[in-house]
Amino acid sequence: MNNSEFKKEVDSIKVPEERLDMTIKTAMKDEKPKRSLGKKIIYFTSAATLFVGLLFGSAVASPAWADTLSKIPLLGSVFELGEPGQDILSALNEQGYNVKDVSYRYQPERAVEIRVGGSEAYIAEVQDEVKNIAEKVLETKHYDTYSVKVMETWDVAPEEGDKPKPVSEEEKQEQLVIPLKVMEAMNKIDYKHEFSLMRNYSSKTIEIPIEGSEEYYNKMKDIVKSTVNDELQASNIKGYTVNVSHQPTKKVIQEKWKLDLMPVVTQELMGKKGYHVTEVKSAMKENRMLLKITTSLKGSDYSANELAKGIEENVNKILNSDSFDQITNEFPYEVNIYSKDNKKIN
């Protein structure tokens, strides 16, 4: 055993990143650290789980259980597609709050984190109102598992080398015009795919991604380059380099799956108690997306299959909706739902 092997082995210990960052933040708040309850809780839950298990085991058709089942949201009824994060963001911005970001976390507890910009005083002043508004939105959309946390944005002090170089008025004007010119050029060639044109051109390069197959890219790259250059020249914009790169369609779709579709599914399933979902995972395979949904029910539970049906139904409703069906048609998915004890229940 040598040094680097040793380090590698120790470095393979997985670090709970989010919890660690939280720990650091708390430690620097200058409060005496509280001993975590982690260990103590274990003693209680092991006994409690045993007790609860016995309780459910004996009551085959317990009314309490049936009651929970009836709360599975929207089983068979009209399903409203929701994106609580977006709704919260809009509701808050409409009322003039300086909200930078709304994100979700599922560990250690399910929460919506709202990041507000501004001074500490401002945040202290508005945080209750912001929390209330967010909670109201969640309530109207039937999300009953998320707690709301209002926090400050992470302000990143710009590094020495990062400061954008001062730009002259002229250049600024020019850079506002560039996206338009590029769009005009792409229209001329009839290139329909969307891509982001909002970027900092201070490095004097314009990046244009061509989405599609390798052949399509090879066919298009020269003509794109020359058309854009011509357009720029015609508008007297000089000194910019046009870079045309290849973005395989598959990659674009896979990105969309991960960034656009999965979060919506996860927010929904983790957000409503009635689903009894404890975890949503996804894995990208060669040509399909595998969804793995774990519930807190046991495989032997008579209501497990019913629950799984309901979950799958709603997941399908989300993924086949107008917003997403283009993606799911091109790159299909498979839903696998599991019980607590790892039995497939759908």
Next chain:
Amino acid sequence: MDHSKKPMKENNYAFQDLIHQEKNKLYRMAYLYVKNENDALDIVQETIYKAYRSKDKLKNTEYFSTWLTRILINNALNFIKKNRNVVPFDEKEMEKFQESSEHTSIENHIDLVDAIDCLDETYKTVIILRYYKDFTIKQIAEVLNCPEGTVKTNLHRATNQLRSNLREDCFYE
């Protein structure tokens, strides 16, 4: 960002940055002592809290890593001392609970971590400081507050013990 030449007082950001550079190693070292996420985080939190309170005492940020490690080791050893007398309600049940909440990627590397875990605290410390943090014998002696000769002997014995632990299962007390 190179903070190594600045005195600690000047820069709160510097402290934060340095902490973030060290955070993963801090966590992993703590973990080697207690083998569960919650306790490891406790130790890290205590460490950072203490470091933050006494950061002005550190004259030269070049030694930040060593300084911080010392604090961590002390906290870890204290933690173990304090919790030694806690007898879990059901040792087996507790272990199962902890294992099931760990990520599976740990399972593949449990050998070395297990082997280290079996070591007596002092041996554990010299191993971690020597092989993971590359401390010199002198530095280790400072942390443990004992003569360098003792450190050398302990290191020698610890390494042998570790090797034998890796070869065959070690026995917990």
